[in-house]
Amino acid sequence: MSSGPVIGVDAGGTKLLAGVVDEDLTVGHSVRRLWSGGDRAEVLDTMVEAVSEARAGSGARAVGFGIPALLDFDAGVSISSVHLPLADLAFRDLMTERLGVPVYVDNDANLAALAEQRVGAARGASNVVLLTLGTGIGSGIVLDGHLFRGASGAGAEIGHMTIDHHGPPCQGNCPGRGCLEVMASGTAIAREGTDAGRRHPESALGRLVAQRGVVTGEEVAELALTGDDAACSVMAAAGRSLGAGLASVVNIFEPEVIVIGGGAAAAGDLLLDPAREVVAQRALRPSRDTVRIVPAALGEEAGMVGAGLFALADGRI
Amino acid sequence: MSSGPVIGVDAGGTKLLAGVVDEDLTVGHSVRRLWSGGDRAEVLDTMVEAVSEARAGSGARAVGFGIPALLDFDAGVSISSVHLPLADLAFRDLMTERLGVPVYVDNDANLAALAEQRVGAARGASNVVLLTLGTGIGSGIVLDGHLFRGASGAGAEIGHMTIDHHGPPCQGNCPGRGCLEVMASGTAIAREGTDAGRRHPESALGRLVAQRGVVTGEEVAELALTGDDAACSVMAAAGRSLGAGLASVVNIFEPEVIVIGGGAAAAGDLLLDPAREVVAQRALRPSRDTVRIVPAALGEEAGMVGAGLFALADGRI
Numbered sequence: 001m002s003s004g005p006v007i008g009v010d011a012g013g014t015k016l017l018a019g020v021v022d023e024d025l026t027v028g029h030s031v032r033r034l035w036s037g038g039d040r041a042e043v044l045d046t047m048v049e050a051v052s053e054a055r056a057g058s059g060a061r062a063v064g065f066g067i068p069a070l071l072d073f074d075a076g077v078s079i080s081s082v083h084l085p086l087a088d089l090a091f092r093d094l095m096t097e098r099l100g101v102p103v104y105v106d107n108d109a110n111l112a113a114l115a116e117q118r119v120g121a122a123r124g125a126s127n128v129v130l131l132t133l134g135t136g137i138g139s140g141i142v143l144d145g146h147l148f149r150g151a152s153g154a155g156a157e158i159g160h161m162t163i164d165h166h167g168p169p170c171q172g173n174c175p176g177r178g179c180l181e182v183m184a185s186g187t188a189i190a191r192e193g194t195d196a197g198r199r200h201p202e203s204a205l206g207r208l209v210a211q212r213g214v215v216t217g218e219e220v221a222e223l224a225l226t227g228d229d230a231a232c233s234v235m236a237a238a239g240r241s242l243g244a245g246l247a248s249v250v251n252i253f254e255p256e257v258i259v260i261g262g263g264a265a266a267a268g269d270l271l272l273d274p275a276r277e278v279v280a281q282r283a284l285r286p287s288r289d290t291v292r293i294v295p296a297a298l299g300e301e302a303g304m305v306g307a308g309l310f311a312l313a314d315g316r317i
Numbered sequence: 318m319s320s321g322p323v324i325g326v327d328a329g330g331t332k333l334l335a336g337v338v339d340e341d342l343t344v345g346h347s348v349r350r351l352w353s354g355g356d357r358a359e360v361l362d363t364m365v366e367a368v369s370e371a372r373a374g375s376g377a378r379a380v381g382f383g384i385p386a387l388l389d390f391d392a393g394v395s396i397s398s399v400h401l402p403l404a405d406l407a408f409r410d411l412m413t414e415r416l417g418v419p420v421y422v423d424n425d426a427n428l429a430a431l432a433e434q435r436v437g438a439a440r441g442a443s444n445v446v447l448l449t450l451g452t453g454i455g456s457g458i459v460l461d462g463h464l465f466r467g468a469s470g471a472g473a474e475i476g477h478m479t480i481d482h483h484g485p486p487c488q489g490n491c492p493g494r495g496c497l498e499v500m501a502s503g504t505a506i507a508r509e510g511t512d513a514g515r516r517h518p519e520s521a522l523g524r525l526v527a528q529r530g531v532v533t534g535e536e537v538a539e540l541a542l543t544g545d546d547a548a549c550s551v552m553a554a555a556g557r558s559l560g561a562g563l564a565s566v567v568n569i570f571e572p573e574v575i576v577i578g579g580g581a582a583a584a585g586d587l588l589l590d591p592a593r594e595v596v597a598q599r600a601l602r603p604s605r606d607t608v609r610i611v612p613a614a615l616g617e618e619a620g621m622v623g624a625g626l627f628a629l630a631d632g633r634i
Contacts, residue, residue: 070601080602087602127468148460150571151444154604157568162599163482165561176564176599244482247493251474252569254467282479282493284387285397285404287471 006311007055007063010108010303011047013083013135013172017300018047018054021064021308025119027301029054040085048098062101064311066108066303067091068138073153076105082160082172082181083135104315110147110156111306112296113140114317116259118309121297125256129249130296131158131242132303133189133217133262136171137181141253147317159185163244183241186217186264193220193234203230221267232270239271243278250283250291261296268295323628324372324380327425327620328364330400330452330489334617335364335371338381338625342436344618346371357402365415379418381628383425383620384408385455390470393422399477399489399498400452421632427464427473428623429613430457431634433576435626438614442573446566447613448475448559449620450506450534450579453488454498458570464634476502480561500558503534503581510537510551520547535580541587549587556588560595567600567608578613585612 005028008021019030031054033046051063069081069091076092095103113130122128128142137159141148149155159181160174167178171187182188197209205223208215215223223231246258260272276293283291296302310317322345325338336347348371350363368380386398386408393409412420430447439445445459454476458465466472476498477491484495488504499505514526522540525532532540540548563575577589593610600608613619627634 070603072603082601143460143465150604151573152571152603152607154601155569155571157601160568160601161478161565162561163479165480165558174601176568176601241482244479248478248565251477251493252467252472254469254472256468284399284471284474284477284491284493286387286389286469287467290469 004061005058006308007051007058007060008304008306008308008311009047009051009063009065010111010307011065011067011084012108012303013068016046016050017304018050019304020054020058020060021305021312023312025305025308027304027308028058030304035084040089043084043086044094047095051099060101062311062314063095063099063103064111064307064309064315065091065095065103065105066111066307067105068108068136070154070157071105071107073106073149079154080173082174102314104311106310107138107140107149107153107156108303109138110140110149111310112138112261112302113142113259113306114147114309115298115302115306116261116296117142119298119305120302121259121294122257127253127255128257128259129158129253129255130259130261132296133184133260133264134186136187137185158245158249161245161248163241163248180241180245184238184245186262189217189220189234189238189264190215192237193217193231196230196234200230204228205230205234216263218263218266221264221271224267224270235267235270236274238264239274240278242271243275244282246275246293247279247283250279250287254287255291258291258293259296260293261302265295321378322375323625324368324375324377325621325623325625325628326364326368326380326382327428327624328382328384328401329425329620330385333363333367334621335367336621336625337371337375337377338622338629340629342622342625344622344625345375347621352401357406360401360403361411364412368416377418379628379631380412380416380420381428381624381626381632382408382412382420382422383428383624384422385425385453387471387474388422388424390423390466396471397490399491419631421628423627424455424457424466424473425620426455427457427466428627429455429578429619430459430576430623431464431626432615432619432623433578433613434459436615436622437619438576438611439574444570444572445574445576446475446570446572447576447578449613450501450577450581451503453504454502475562475566478562478565480558480565497558497562501555501562503579506534506537506551506555506581507532509554510534510548513547513551517547521545522547522551533580535583538581538584538588541584552584552587553591555581556591557595559588560592561599563592563610564596564600567596567604571604572608575608575610576613577610578619582612
């Protein structure tokens with residue numbers, strides 16, 4: 001393994017974080033960008049510009065990218081992406097050329113899962129599933145201590161597991177129906193929160209919706225934490241949908257730990273208790289009794305730290 | 318590895334097959350039993366009696382069992398079972414004592430998946446998911462050439478993946494709702510086939526139902542193959558439900574091959590084409606384009622051959 005710091009980049013559905021990650025995993029200078037909903041060229045330019053700023057003067061020797069895409073992992077090619085215009089793109093080659101240092105690329109949630117398993121909420125466990133509730137639902141799966149990526153790198157898309165096959169169409173470029181993502185992502189919580197605010201204009205949620213027209217998933221989570229009933233109901237309903245998905249995850253993977261991250265997960269037990277309850281009611285023994293469902297520990301830095309871990313290991317992780 | 322033949326036992330939800338399996342995987346003398354819906358003692362006695370008959374004079378040096386249970390794999394303990402009274406049972410120790418030879422035990426569908434991946438329909442592929450549509454839906458998952466069993470051996474229960482979280486209660490001891498098993502198992506096909514026969518008394522399916530009161534999943538499959546419209550519709554609807562589950566399997570595992578076994582799978586493309594269609598419509602790129610969905614090749618012997626493979630390898634597989 002080479003030595004020296006690297007840049008870890010977490011490029012999510014709506015925002016990017018890029019930072020210097022040292023060999024001891026401390027994060028140095030980091031920068032943040034929001035996508036403007038731009039086309040592919042703008043998204044890539046933003047990535048290059050953000051990495052260049054984070055890297056300036058750091059001596060970083062490589063860049064690890066987590067991107068919200070289904071990949072051909074060995075080739076470093078993004079095949080499809082539900083939330084960004086990154087389909088059929090030789091991402092690693094292109095970024096290597098533009099950045100002039102070795103570049104490694106994996107799915108964003110895979111790398112967040114790696115970070116939470118190595119140094120976060122699932123430290124010490126070998127079988128871990130992470131879901132991040134953001135624009136979509138990203139997921140990463142660690143089996144027997146190693147990231148599971150599917151046959152070529154396009155697997156581990158638990159957010160696109162059907163939980164209601166007569167349900168509404170999914171988001172972005174996903175052709176699915178009733179995917180977990182459309183029921184329990186930050187976007188879904190925002191949608192349900194906005195509806196609930198309109199139905200309950202007297203609630204704090206209702207006042208925010210009246211004032212702003214819409215709310216975000218994070219805002220619903222924050223209002224739930226202040227005790228607003230309307231917001232609490234929205235989080236509880238999302239938690240139950242999440243729980244239906246997690247019951248399947250428990251039956252399929254028998255993980256030791258399920259880590260829930262993303263902005264909406266800030267609601268903590270207001271979201272997780274209803275999910276735990278559904279798992280306890282619906283999943284099979286012994287898995288339902290042994291699994292721990294916990295909030296992410298690394299917050300919004302998880303993906304960036306994971307991307308750093310990945311680049312520090314020269315992409316062999 | 319020791320040498321000499323072994324006994325492979327496939328104990329499904331409704332029937333048992335036990336046979337001599339030679340080192341080249343040829344199956345010698347085999348016996349079959351149907352469970353009478355008896356209690357634990359009767360089920361275990363039937364197993365012992367069937368193994369003893371299969372083993373007589375064979376010189377078999379070990380017995381491999383596939384049982385429809387969620388296991389503590391290392392301990393050889395059955396923790397829970399949706400379809401047989403095998404909860405909390407030190408199966409391996411008990412059978413070792415009763416049979417007087419080394420005994421190995423795993424989930425029945427795990428071993429069927431192993432057999433199909435090594436010598437059956439998925440030969441040559443390293444990432445394989447098998448579903449058997451029988452009394453329930455058993456599943457086995459081969460990742461990178463190895464059986465994936467979950468943290469302790471209780472995972473890989475894809476039949477108990479929720480595909481309709483507002484759906485009907487699942488079967489047997491499963492506390493879930495809208496599990497794939499309750500929508501697309503042999504039992505579900507039999508239930509829907511019986512209903513369809515009552516609604517269409519003029520059809521061949523209707524005449525069979527009128528005559529017998531109920532039909533089995535295999536019978537619906539057979540009638541569909543003769544071109545009976547009512548039976549074809551039942552198989553197509555089951556295929557679409559199966560497809561909703563398979564779309565999730567494709568997004569989560571990105572398998573190279575999905576193998577569909579069990580009696581109802583005899584309907585072949587009448588079941589699989591609607592499933593393939595849903596996968597093509599609903600799953601993500603590239604996985605939906607690369608996966609092959611194929612019927613099992615080893616027929617009802619898959620589980621027995623897999624149990625034999627497992628015993629031949631002294632349980633280390």
